Amino acid sequence: xxxxxxxxxxxxxxxxxxxxxxxxxxxxxxxxxxxxxxxxxxxxxxxxxxxxxxxxxxxxxxxxxxxxxxxxxxxxxxxxxxxxxxxxxxxxxxxxxxxxxxxxxxxxxxxxxxxxxxxxxxxxxxxxxxxxxxxxxxxxxxxxxxxxxxxxxxxxxxxxxxxxxxxxxxxxxxxxxxxxxxxxxxxxxxxxxxxxxxxxxxxxxxxxxxxxxxxxxxxxxxxxxxxxxxxxxxxxxxxxxxxxxxxxxxxxxxxxxxxxxxxxxxxxxxxxxxxxxxxxxxxxxxxxxxxxxxxxxxxxxxxxxxxxxxxxxxxxxxxxxxxxxxxxxxxxx
Amino acid sequence: xxxxxxxxxxxxxxxxxxxxxxxxxxxxxxxxxxxxxxxxxxxxxxxxxxxxxxxxxxxxxxxxxxxxxxxxxxxxxxxxxxxxxxxxxxxxxxxxxxxxxxxxxxxxxxxxxxxxxxxxxxxxxxxxxxxxxxxxxxxxxxxxxxxxxxxxxxxxxxxxxxxxxxxxxxxxxxxxxxxxxxxxxxxxxxxxxxxxxxxxxxxxxxxxxxxxxxxxxxxxxxxxxxxxxxxxxxxxxxxxxxxxxxxxxxxxxxxxxxxxxxxxxxxxxxxxxxxxxxxxxxxxx
Ligand SMILES: [Zn+2]
Numbered sequence: 001x002x003x004x005x006x007x008x009x010x011x012x013x014x015x016x017x018x019x020x021x022x023x024x025x026x027x028x029x030x031x032x033x034x035x036x037x038x039x040x041x042x043x044x045x046x047x048x049x050x051x052x053x054x055x056x057x058x059x060x061x062x063x064x065x066x067x068x069x070x071x072x073x074x075x076x077x078x079x080x081x082x083x084x085x086x087x088x089x090x091x092x093x094x095x096x097x098x099x100x101x102x103x104x105x106x107x108x109x110x111x112x113x114x115x116x117x118x119x120x121x122x123x124x125x126x127x128x129x130x131x132x133x134x135x136x137x138x139x140x141x142x143x144x145x146x147x148x149x150x151x152x153x154x155x156x157x158x159x160x161x162x163x164x165x166x167x168x169x170x171x172x173x174x175x176x177x178x179x180x181x182x183x184x185x186x187x188x189x190x191x192x193x194x195x196x197x198x199x200x201x202x203x204x205x206x207x208x209x210x211x212x213x214x215x216x217x218x219x220x221x222x223x224x225x226x227x228x229x230x231x232x233x234x235x236x237x238x239x240x241x242x243x244x245x246x247x248x249x250x251x252x253x254x255x256x257x258x259x260x261x262x263x264x265x266x267x268x269x270x271x272x273x274x275x276x277x278x279x280x281x282x283x284x285x286x287x288x289x290x291x292x293x294x295x296x297x298x299x300x301x302x303x304x305x306x307x308x309x310x311x312x313x314x315x316x317x318x319x320x321x322x323x324x325x326x327x328x329x330x331x332x333x
Numbered sequence: 334x335x336x337x338x339x340x341x342x343x344x345x346x347x348x349x350x351x352x353x354x355x356x357x358x359x360x361x362x363x364x365x366x367x368x369x370x371x372x373x374x375x376x377x378x379x380x381x382x383x384x385x386x387x388x389x390x391x392x393x394x395x396x397x398x399x400x401x402x403x404x405x406x407x408x409x410x411x412x413x414x415x416x417x418x419x420x421x422x423x424x425x426x427x428x429x430x431x432x433x434x435x436x437x438x439x440x441x442x443x444x445x446x447x448x449x450x451x452x453x454x455x456x457x458x459x460x461x462x463x464x465x466x467x468x469x470x471x472x473x474x475x476x477x478x479x480x481x482x483x484x485x486x487x488x489x490x491x492x493x494x495x496x497x498x499x500x501x502x503x504x505x506x507x508x509x510x511x512x513x514x515x516x517x518x519x520x521x522x523x524x525x526x527x528x529x530x531x532x533x534x535x536x537x538x539x540x541x542x543x544x545x546x547x548x549x550x551x552x553x554x555x556x557x558x559x560x561x562x563x564x565x566x567x568x569x570x571x572x573x574x575x576x577x578x579x580x581x582x583x584x585x586x587x588x589x590x591x592x593x594x595x596x597x598x599x600x601x602x603x604x605x606x607x608x609x610x611x612x613x614x615x616x617x618x
Pocket of ligand 1: 391
């Protein structure tokens with residue numbers, strides 16, 4: 001286990017984990033000495049390790065049950081959290097990545113392709129972040145340009161032609177805000193995806209696997225079923241961006257995260273997300289394989305349900321799902 | 334015309350940083366100073382010119398009421414859903430409560446939320462009309478704006494009449510959080526239905542149109558028009574500048590820039606807007 005990028009709230013947990021590792025190493029050493037046929041009094045640490053493990057588990061459960069919205073944001077952005085390609089590798093078979101929007105270029109900030117989940121062939125795509133400096137730059141921190149959204153649309157429209165369900169993973173701070181993005185029509189690309197996704201005649205499942213940042217996230221999220229990982233966030237603007245504009249102080253991000261109601265349970269309450277996918281104890285980054293397993297089960301269940309629905313009804317229901325989102329007053333009763 | 338003074342001289346939060354040095358003293362009375370070319374102009378002349386600077390052709394921001402006056406046949410506008418009002422679903426509070434921001438906005442008497450919608454005639458043809466009110470919280474789109482837009486689109490679909498929307502918006506309304514974001518999907522889905530039914534939607538972008546409004550219905554017009562020199566973009570210029578740490582090119586994100594990059598059908602001056610829309614609509618009929 002690496003201790004880079006430690007979140008403050010994680011420190012007590014990691015402290016115990018470090019002790020456990022230490023004891024494990026020591027007991028290894030003493031076992032080796034025993035094997036050399038020397039004294040028979042090699043120390044046994046297993047009872048102590050067990051005790052510490054129980055303490056770590058309890059502490060982790062306590063801490064993660066009480067994370068603030070900002071802390072959840074940090075978990076959602078954890079550099080060791082499984083990203084789109086990690087999940088795809090863990091949950092699909094025969095995955096083949098497909099490239100390019102056929103218009104301008106291939107955008108590494110969105111990846112997608114064909115794969116099999118259970119016994120179904122699907123189109124699966126999502127924003128992709130990078131794990132080290134070089135990769136992060138290559139993936140543009142998971143912030144797509146218009147060509148990324150256009151690649152996603154191309155793949156989704158192909159899915160429709162061949163009657164394949166679509167699975168999308170949201171994990172982005174937002175769409176790229178730069179000169180090239182504006183020149184090539186970032187707004188148009190996002191808008192067109194919203195429009196086209198609303199009418200696609202195949203089931204669509206979206207999972208927010210990490211950071212769901214504004215229009216750049218929603219552009220692949222107009223789905224029949226929208227799910228979110230327990231420690232993921234979905235928001236109209238990043239807490240930092242919101243703080244900079246409304247508080248005129250980017251350092252108020254923690255307060256903004258709370259105000260924006262970015263967490264899974266709030267998103268359920270507001271009718272934006274349909275269900276929450278559990279993460280392993282202490283977050284997906286502590287056990288990526290286990291989180292992928294939960295993800296896979298949730299997707300298969302959703303696809304079983306959605307593929308059974310008549311296509312006209314499916315598209316109608318998708319329209320109504322987004323049609324009814326919003327809270328206002330003053331309607332003539 | 335109190336709104337005019339205010340809009341004209343308020344430091345423009347959506348402007349390129351390079352424009353910001355032109356702080357303008359407010360001349361009182363009959364004369365105004367254009368904050369674009371700095372010329373002193375006779376106020377009546379600006380009003381007569383539909384709030385366009387006669388010296389440099391700068392199109393000032395105008396109220397939704399004034400816009401309706403300019404665009405629809407006299408006396409034909411019927412407002413719809415005027416009473417829809419925002420609800421503070423998130424109990425949002427920054428340095429100010431959302432509830433108080435709403436109260437302040439209501440005091441301006443510019444409508445109950447950031448869009449005026451209804452039906453009207455343009456050159457004798459019935460259309461459904463939506464006009465953003467920038468004075469109401471920067472024309473931001475929350476649940477009310479999304480709902481009102483969707484409703485006029487649904488009426489247009491049922492009656493098979495064109496939809497015309499004039500935008501002027503900083504984007505999604507942060508105080509309604511994720512609910513605002515979802516209005517992008519809601520309005521765009523409504524346009525998908527218009528498209529399938531062959532009901533035209535004309536989007537008219539005015540200064541400024543950015544963020545979640547641009548990245549949804551505003552860029553989905555069968556036709557997209559813009560007033561001259563309007564700021565139109567996804568990310569605001571300040572955000573882009575902070576991200577790339579470079580000076581932005583001259584004219585970046587202005588209507589002319591978008592036309593050149595293939596994002597608009599045409600740029601239309603305010604004084605030609607009504608006849609242009611009228612002619613376009615007649616081709617669809
Ligand atoms: Zn002027």
